[in-house]
Amino acid sequence: MSARPPASPPARGPRLLLLSLLLLGTVPGPHPGSAFYLPGLAPVNFCTEEKKSDECKAEIELFVNRLDSVESVLPYEYTAFDFCQASEGKRPSENLGQVLFGERIEPSPYKFTFNKMETCKLVCTKTYHTEKAEDKQKLDFLKKSMLLNYQHHWIVDNMPVTWCYDVEDGQRFCNPGFPIGCYITDKGHAKDACVISSEFHERDTFYIFNHVDIKIHYHVVETGSMGARLVAAKLEPKSFKHTHIDKPDCSGPPMDISNKASGEIKIAYTYSISFEEQKNIRWASRWDYILESMPHTHIQWFSIMNSLVIVLFLSGMVAMIMLRTLHKDIARYNQMDSTEDAQEEFGWKLVHGDIFRPPRKGMLLSVFLGSGTQILIMTFVTLFFACLGFLSPANRGALMTCAVVLWVLLGTPAGYVAARFYKSFGGEKWKTNVLLTSFLCPGIVFADFFIMNLILWGEGSSAAIPFGTLVAILALWFCISVPLTFIGAYFGFKKNAIEHPVRTNQIPRQIPEQSFYTKPLPGIIMGGILPFGCIFIQLFFILNSIWSHQMYYMFGFLFLVFIILVITCSEATILLCYFHLCAEDYHWQWRSFLTSGFTAVYFLIYAIHYFFSKLQITGTASTILYFGYTMIMVLIFFLFTGTIGFFACFWFVTKIYSVVKVD
Structure with missing residues (x-):
């Protein structure tokens, strides 16, 4: 049945980029040794229980990430909800970028064996008594999350488990997440994912997706006996009110939770899993089916062409000024030998004695220039590495980690630029300059970030940065960035001031009355x-x-x-x-x-x-x-x-x- 998507489709990256990354060797090729692998992104081989070895795993681990919603900025950890919890399992280590983005990847109770089918397998059963305050609180939190359309995010072999469904115009969209449940309003209006089935019809009722049909697609490695590699993981969320909870058969009406329900409520979580071989999909292109469902590439090319037209227009204007106007002006000015000619000067030549006069608030301007240089270099290097594929979505948190580390290490150019321009402005308070460069702009950002973190902490969100991470960020700032800024400022002040091509007059020239278009604002x-x-x-x-x-x-x-x-x-x-x-x-x-x-x-x-x-x-x-x-x-x-x-x-x-x- 065609359904309206619960969330708008994500923006799509060009397949041309994937091809170029493969040619560059930054994305692993289909055969071992055809390209080098990024750290932590090498393929994992799977085989059946009878053939497992050190090089070939039989157990497939499913990890759960934070839950988020397009209707709320507050993400929550999986453990904040009363879902089935893993009895044991090692939590994957998180890098700085994942912590800053609030990602919380944890082991799940869903365990699979490669190529072993399971049908309607029980994971756990949750029981709620509406008379008990603790149970009522858990149930209310679950209802509120379904009302705000919170989405699960599951991970198998570092791939998002996707929910693929039909949208308008016969297109198929693959969403890297699926909803907890949905809600039918008291007026009978189906919200979000409740549109996928006509069985969801009871008014003022929540329907929880307590069952998932998982299908894992794999590609058999042709060289050697290395088993298979996973190329896709898809699921379909369903809702069942299991008649026999101890021996569920995944049939019957959907699992409904009415707002007026009282007494005991039991929710049994189940899953079915199947495997399918894909001969045409290789491990290196396993993200393609997600990217192909994102129909916005033509908009991107339109944006690029629009921007290029603006750049060409501006370039033509600047070239006209540089080649025609300025060339004629300079030629005329250089031919002036008599006093009468000199008196006829006009325009930009008249202000040559004031053009390099130090600006007001030169201290603040130099500090802004130092911090801006730090951000400019950081942005360029980060995007360059991202284009080479090192900071792809498969390498979670790498983009933010790279940006933060680069910003910390680029304290030296920030201090150098700030000191160099401050000295050319005639400033002498070098201690104040270097302290402001080190603390003004980063301090404003950190203060804002800290206040936001307090709100997240108060709301119990997983995006709240732990105290230990905040201390680590402060240590990076104070122990690495600030000393590097001082080193850069030392070399900046040590060098001679910037030499200007013209001398500055002692008495400032009076600026004539300006027209509306040449006024500053x-x-x-x-x-x-x-x-x-x-x-x-x-x-x-x-x-x-x-x-x-x-x-x-x-x-x-x-x-x-x-x-x-x-x-x-x-x-x-x-x-x-x-x-x-x-x-x-x-x-x-x-x-x-x-x-x-x-x-x-x-x-x-x-x-x-x-x-x-x-x-x-x-x-x-x-x-x-x-x-x-x-x-x-x-x-x-x-x-x-x-x-x-x-x-x-x-x-x-x-x-x-x-x-x-x-x-």
């Missing part, structure tokens, strides 16, 4: 529109992956958009900088930073629009968490884009004034 507001226009479509998919808990695998697109963003910010800032200099306004330092940095304000406006138009988030805690984490992203994006704009404008101003003869 309109220019800054206009400057952020074009860079935002290059990224807003990609931004939709990034926000989807964060807040709608969807898979993000489009790092090739993202890296290309990153390069386009850098070019667009640079060109838009240079363009507006030239217009302001022609209007004899020489305050370009802060304006160049804020012009491209204003893209972050458009990011914030889009995030607010996304919250009210796309998300179904409810609850005060979830709303505060959304905007709290959004403010962290906006601050990071502001420093990132602002630094790009400043460096581009600094290069432009230095170049044009270095070729002008100044008397």
Whole structure:
């Protein structure tokens, strides 16, 4: 039966990227030794109980991850619910990125043997007495989770166990998760997954999916006697009110829990498992069936083409200024020998004696530039590794771990850039500068993050960072990042100040009355529109992956958009900088930073629009968490884009004034 999906489909990564990764050797090939394997991502071989050995396992372990919902920002651990628990089993070690994202992978009571069929096997039975306060609390939490459409996330052989179903236009969508249950309102309206069956019809009733039909697809290894490799794990959630709980037969009406139910309620959890050989699917391409169900590739190419058109337009404008206008200006100025000619100077040449005058609040600007440089290099290196396949979704938590480690290790360039520019601004309080570089922007981010963590801790969410991890993050910050920042600042202050091509006059030149378009605020507001226009479509998919808990695998697109963003910010800032200099306004330092940095304000406006138009988030805690984490992203994006704009404008101003003869 065709069903409306309970969650919107995730954004799709191009198959071309998968092919390129295979050619590069970063994704294991179909034959042993055809490519190198990423750490922890080597294939595991399985065989039947009779043939198991050290190289070939018979037992298939199923792990459970956190449960999350598109209607709530609060994820919960599997153990927070009263589901069947594993009696024994080792919990997999989690990296820093998984802890920061709130992933909590644990062993499950579901144990399988390769190629051994099971039908309606009982896992456990949960009994609730509505008169007991503890049981009523567990049952109410389960009902609330079904009402908010919380989703299970199971893992087999490092692959998500997917629920595949038909959606509109005859397409088939594979969701890497499946719901706990669903709800029929008191008006008879079927919410979320209750649309999949007409048997769910009782009003004001919850239906729990207490049975799963699991089908594991495998591919037999052709070389040697190495057994088989798993290439897909799919399931179908079902609901059964088992007549004989001790000997379930998986038949009968669905398991309903009425809001008015009282007395004893028993829920038996069961599963069936089957195996199917797939000769055409290899281990290296086992993610393809998930990616193929995500129909948004054409939107990505439209976004890229849209961004490229903007870049070409800006490049043409900048080239026209550099080759025509500036070339003529410089040629005319260099031919001026008489006093009469010198008096006829106009435009940007007139402010040569003030162009490198230190800006107001030079301390703050240098600190922002240092932190922005740190973020810029971190982003570039992280996306580069992601494009090579090292930070794929199969390597859980690797993206965040890589970003945090890189940020910590990049304290040296942050301190160097901040100190270098602060010295060129004529600053002498080097201790204050290096302390602010080390603690101002990271401190704001950490304070916001800590407040959000307190809310998560109060709500009992699995996304709450343990105290030990917080101490570890502080240790990385204070013991590694801060000393590296001091080292960078030492070398920055030790070097001579940046030499400017023209001298600065002692008396500042008066800036003439500016037209509306050359005033600071309109220019800054206009400057952020074009860079935002290059990224807003990609931004939709990034926000989807964060807040709608969807898979993000489009790092090739993202890296290309990153390069386009850098070019667009640079060109838009240079363009507006030239217009302001022609209007004899020489305050370009802060304006160049804020012009491209204003893209972050458009990011914030889009995030607010996304919250009210796309998300179904409810609850005060979830709303505060959304905007709290959004403010962290906006601050990071502001420093990132602002630094790009400043460096581009600094290069432009230095170049044009270095070729002008100044008397």
